[in-house]
Amino acid sequence: MTVLELSGLSWSVGAVTIVEKVDLAVDEGEFVAVIGPNGAGKTSLFNLLSGVTRPTGGTIRLDGADITGLPPHRRARRGMGRTFQSSSVFPTMTVSQHVALAARAAGVKKVADDGEGVRSVLERVRLGHRGDDLAAGLSHGDKRKLELAMLLAPTLDQGGGGPRLMLLDEPMAGVAAEEVDELTDVIRTLHRTEGRTVLMVEHHMDILLGLADRVAVMHHGTLLAVGTPDAVMADPTVQEAYVGEEL
Numbered sequence: 001m002t003v004l005e006l007s008g009l010s011w012s013v014g015a016v017t018i019v020e021k022v023d024l025a026v027d028e029g030e031f032v033a034v035i036g037p038n039g040a041g042k043t044s045l046f047n048l049l050s051g052v053t054r055p056t057g058g059t060i061r062l063d064g065a066d067i068t069g070l071p072p073h074r075r076a077r078r079g080m081g082r083t084f085q086s087s088s089v090f091p092t093m094t095v096s097q098h099v100a101l102a103a104r105a106a107g108v109k110k111v112a113d114d115g116e117g118v119r120s121v122l123e124r125v126r127l128g129h130r131g132d133d134l135a136a137g138l139s140h141g142d143k144r145k146l147e148l149a150m151l152l153a154p155t156l157d158q159g160g161g162g163p164r165l166m167l168l169d170e171p172m173a174g175v176a177a178e179e180v181d182e183l184t185d186v187i188r189t190l191h192r193t194e195g196r197t198v199l200m201v202e203h204h205m206d207i208l209l210g211l212a213d214r215v216a217v218m219h220h221g222t223l224l225a226v227g228t229p230d231a232v233m234a235d236p237t238v239q240e241a242y243v244g245e246e247l
């Protein structure tokens with residue numbers, strides 16, 4: 001079943017077209033990676049998907065319903081959650097307090113910082129042992145895990161299942177090489193074991209092998225190619241787009 005469907009999705013600022021006529025259908029439980037050279041329009045596409053910016057053309061459908069004009073919080077209520085490219089944790093708050101705050105901000109009542117709900121969410125992202133620590137002391141990899149926990153938190157009162165569709169904007173950015181495997185594992189679990197649909201912006205193809213079902217390549221705002229990681233890597237037009245950059 002198609003969860004997310006983009007048709008002719010476009011975004012221009014003045015005379016500059018930044019996202020141009022993107023067509024993409026994502027099935028339930030699928031993992032689609034969005035890659036592309038710097039400035040290709042990946043984050044702009046995510047901003048359109050999450051409702052941070054309004055498209056100047058085209059439509060976005062979630063579970064068949066047109067959500068093109070809905071603000072971010074209404075999309076969140078329909079099961080869409082998003083992380084941002086830059087890390088957004090507060091250094092002077094503890095890890096548990098972050099999760100509780102994210103839950104309260106989404107309207108979950110009676111959330112205890114040290115409660116069972118918060119603990120179980122932290123365990124799912126492998127931060128169960130860090131609940132009382134200040135976020136300032138976390139490594140980049142652990143900060144990214146905390147952001148994932150905060151994405152799950154708004155559904156704490158319904159078992160903490162989290163959004164059915166997760167949009168992850170470069171979750172590996174700034175993460176040390178030795179932490180990448182574990183973070184990849186956490187994301188894989190959220191996807192496979194929990195049956196969640198994931199869209200993820202990622203620069204490094206090697207991370208996506210074994211994680212993504214399909215890879216969508218953006219270039220100059222358009223979708224250049226969509227296919228399995230192997231097919232996309234072997235595509236001469238993709239290789240050409242990446243000249244001078246590592247695929």
Ligand SMILES: Nc1ncnc2c1ncn2[C@@H]1O[C@H](COP(=O)(O)OP(=O)(O)OP(=O)(O)O)[C@@H](O)[C@H]1O
Nearest residue numbers: 013016018036037038039040041042043044045218
């Ligand atoms: N609000 C805006 N106004 C004008 N131009 C913008 C705006 N937002 C983004 N752009 C431009 O649109 C293009 C795409 O930017 P975007 O951040 O979406 O690319 P990206 O693929 O995510 O890049 P990176 O890999 O470097 O994060 C860039 O040339 C950027 O300068």
